[in-house]
Amino acid sequence: MDMKTPLSLALVFVSVFAVYCFDHALSTTVTYDHRALVIDGKRRVLQSGSIHYPRSTPEVWPELIWKSKEGGLDVIETYVFWNYHEPVRGEYYFEGRFDLVKFVRTVQEAGLMVHLRIGPYACAEWNFGGFPLWLHFIPGIQFRTTNDLFKKEMLRFLAKIVGLMKEEKLFASQGGPIILAQVENEYELVEWAYGVAGELYVNWAAEAAISLNTTVPWVMCRQEDAPDPIINTCNGFYCDQFTPNSPSKPKMWTENYSGWFKSFGYPIPHRPVEDLAFAVARFFEMGGTFHNYYMYFGGTNFGRTAGGPLVATSYDYDAPIDEYGFIRQPKWGHLRDLHLAIKHCEEYLIRSDPTHQQLGHNLEAHIYYKSSNKCAAFLANYDSELDANVTFNGNLYFLPAWSVSILPDCKNVIFNTAKVVSQRILAHTTTANKLILSATSWSWYVEKPGVWGNNSFTESRLLEQINTTKDTSDYLWYTTSINIMPGQSKEVFLLIESLGHAALIFVNKKLVAFGYGNHDDASFSINEKISLVEGNNTLDIMSMMVGLQNFGPWFDVQGAGIFSVVLIDPWNNKYDVSAEEWTYQVGLEGEYLGLDKVIHANSSVWIKGSVPPINKTLIWYKVCFFPASVYNSFCSISLKQFWFCYKPFITIP
Numbered sequence: 001m002d003m004k005t006p007l008s009l010a011l012v013f014v015s016v017f018a019v020y021c022f023d024h025a026l027s028t029t030v031t032y033d034h035r036a037l038v039i040d041g042k043r044r045v046l047q048s049g050s051i052h053y054p055r056s057t058p059e060v061w062p063e064l065i066w067k068s069k070e071g072g073l074d075v076i077e078t079y080v081f082w083n084y085h086e087p088v089r090g091e092y093y094f095e096g097r098f099d100l101v102k103f104v105r106t107v108q109e110a111g112l113m114v115h116l117r118i119g120p121y122a123c124a125e126w127n128f129g130g131f132p133l134w135l136h137f138i139p140g141i142q143f144r145t146t147n148d149l150f151k152k153e154m155l156r157f158l159a160k161i162v163g164l165m166k167e168e169k170l171f172a173s174q175g176g177p178i179i180l181a182q183v184e185n186e187y188e189l190v191e192w193a194y195g196v197a198g199e200l201y202v203n204w205a206a207e208a209a210i211s212l213n214t215t216v217p218w219v220m221c222r223q224e225d226a227p228d229p230i231i232n233t234c235n236g237f238y239c240d241q242f243t244p245n246s247p248s249k250p251k252m253w254t255e256n257y258s259g260w261f262k263s264f265g266y267p268i269p270h271r272p273v274e275d276l277a278f279a280v281a282r283f284f285e286m287g288g289t290f291h292n293y294y295m296y297f298g299g300t301n302f303g304r305t306a307g308g309p310l311v312a313t314s315y316d317y318d319a320p321i322d323e324y325g326f327i328r329q330p331k332w333g334h335l336r337d338l339h340l341a342i343k344h345c346e347e348y349l350i351r352s353d354p355t356h357q358q359l360g361h362n363l364e365a366h367i368y369y370k371s372s373n374k375c376a377a378f379l380a381n382y383d384s385e386l387d388a389n390v391t392f393n394g395n396l397y398f399l400p401a402w403s404v405s406i407l408p409d410c411k412n413v414i415f416n417t418a419k420v421v422s423q424r425i426l427a428h429t430t431t432a433n434k435l436i437l438s439a440t441s442w443s444w445y446v447e448k449p450g451v452w453g454n455n456s457f458t459e460s461r462l463l464e465q466i467n468t469t470k471d472t473s474d475y476l477w478y479t480t481s482i483n484i485m486p487g488q489s490k491e492v493f494l495l496i497e498s499l500g501h502a503a504l505i506f507v508n509k510k511l512v513a514f515g516y517g518n519h520d521d522a523s524f525s526i527n528e529k530i531s532l533v534e535g536n537n538t539l540d541i542m543s544m545m546v547g548l549q550n551f552g553p554w555f556d557v558q559g560a561g562i563f564s565v566v567l568i569d570p571w572n573n574k575y576d577v578s579a580e581e582w583t584y585q586v587g588l589e590g591e592y593l594g595l596d597k598v599i600h601a602n603s604s605v606w607i608k609g610s611v612p613p614i615n616k617t618l619i620w621y622k623v624c625f626f627p628a629s630v631y632n633s634f635c636s637i638s639l640k641q642f643w644f645c646y647k648p649f650i651t652i653p
């Protein structure tokens with residue numbers, strides 16, 4: 001007998017046993033009851049924050065997540081962005097900023113948990129709400145309703161993501177960090193538009209999610225009729241009054257807006273931390289146990305990822321971590337202190353539902369008991385103007401207007417939401433190095449108005465823009481010619497109507513007008529007096545789209561581009577040229593030449609000179625610089641009177 005056999009058998013046994021114990025030890029169960037998510041048999045009070053992985057780069061993920069952990073978060077929440085993961089049907093992409101597995105692992109390495117909002121509808125001010133445009137071109141498809149073609153594609157993508165997460169052992173039961181998953185997103189807001197088909201779709205989406213057997217609970221946010229066992233969660237600026245649709249489900253808040261997103265032409269949004277903290281404390285005071293900041297870090301809409309219409313490149317969101325990854329004070333610090341205070345109460349919060357005590361007009365207390373003489377309390381003054389003194393448990397407390405005090409022992413106040421004591425200013429804001437770009441460091445490329453390539457085509461009508469460009473570019477040239485006969489008036493009004501989002505108008509190659517819509521209504525019209533010449537005149541319209549719609553019922557069929565062009569002479573005669581012969585060119589010449597690509601930074605088409613052209617339109621600008629930050633490229637588009645697009649390139653030595 002081979003003497004090695006018993007030893008080998010013993011080793012095999014030991015390693016099988018070790019693997020079993022290891023796997024078993026790491027495996028986590030996640031369920032829920034009416035109070036909270038229950039993780040490994042224990043109810044938990046959880047703070048979560050949204051960080052969308054493609055809105056930063058993998059190099060900075062660890063730092064962002066570490067700052068979130070330091071800020072008192074337990075969970076990181078993200079959507080999954082279908083259109084970038086499956087740009088062509090059946091061809092998947094999970095690299096770079098879209099490396100979902102790496103992102104989830106990075107969160108796990110920091111010791112935090114993940115809420116994966118697979119959707120696949122995201123909204124999120126993300127191009128087309130996260131749907132791939134090829135979906136729109138499947139004949140007969142209707143999005144987000146009981147349409148077999150849509151359901152088939154949606155289920156396929158849900159299964160793809162769940163499958164990938166399982167393969168990589170990322171669900172809690174497999175030892176991974178994912179404790180929660182989301183199907184659909186805020187469908188309740190649009191359900192009315194789809195009628196009975198909408199209700200059926202909600203049920204189907206719930207069943208589809210459950211059938212994927214993730215072993216973690218699923219949520220539907222803002223979905224009053226979310227069927228069991230799916231948890232309906234709250235989204236909004238305040239969620240203290242929210243109640244789930246069944247007594248067996250916990251009170252959860254999946255989107256608490258730390259600020260808001262920015263659209264071109266709108267002010268920079270700001271939500272004071274006192275109000276944000278008040279909303280959070282009120283939620284936990286009134287029975288909530290899971291809360292998520294939308295966004296904790298907003299980041300940047302790189303490339304053409306921004307949704308629309310006219311959502312800005314920055315997705316800073318006034319979040320506790322700013323667009324560049326710096327801690328925003330006093331927001332971050334004040335919320336960290338709040339999270340600590342709530343954590344101090346966790347053992348009380350998970351025991352029972354709160355008991356209510358009215359303390360006066362707009363004044364109340366909620367008390368959580370661990371035993372008859374051990375409790376934690378939240379004292380609230382929800383009057384937006386009047387401060388107050390209240391008596392609670394025989395003691396006197398001062399409550400500033402619109403504030404909550406937290407008393408983990410029912411006696412001592414360890415935190416009040418209106419008293420901001422955290423550091424207000426950080427050194428980086430005062431010591432940041434200025435990057436000075438001299439005029440000579442710029443080079444540029446001038447686009448010529450009108451058709452530039454041999455792939456233009458002609459139609460005797462005005463075409464809808466999205467169906468024409470297929471979102472391969474934001475730009476579509478519409479060009480035609482206008483013939484002025486002898487005796488006809490050369491001074492006319494040009495009336496152009498567009499579904500959105502912006503347009504530059506050139507007559508005989510000269511810029512004559514610029515029009516644009518806004519985020520709430522992308523359509524616009526231009527009425528401009530122009531001078532023509534006898535004979536042939538060229539009319540070139542550059543119609544621009546700034547992000548595909550991401551929200552609303554039937555958002556996927558909302559169009560863009562020019563739909564009417566009329567000339568009006570001084571005698572009020574109208575000449576509709578909409579059905580004349582129009583020549584179309586998709587995209588800009590600069591895009592065709594790859595000017596927006598770093599690899600073409602040294603292309604010979606770039607012009608260099610001492611002074612770059614200013615106050616001119618249709619110019620590409622380029623500059624190279626060495627950044628202090630880790631972000632390696634960004635494109636900023638400013639919508640002013642002229643349309644400039646520049647993309648700074650970086651050459652790392």
Ligand code: GAL
Nearest residue numbers: 122123124125185186255261
């Ligand atoms: C919510 C939506 C989010 C985001 C937010 C506004 O309604 O669920 O995805 O769009 O509004 O930033």
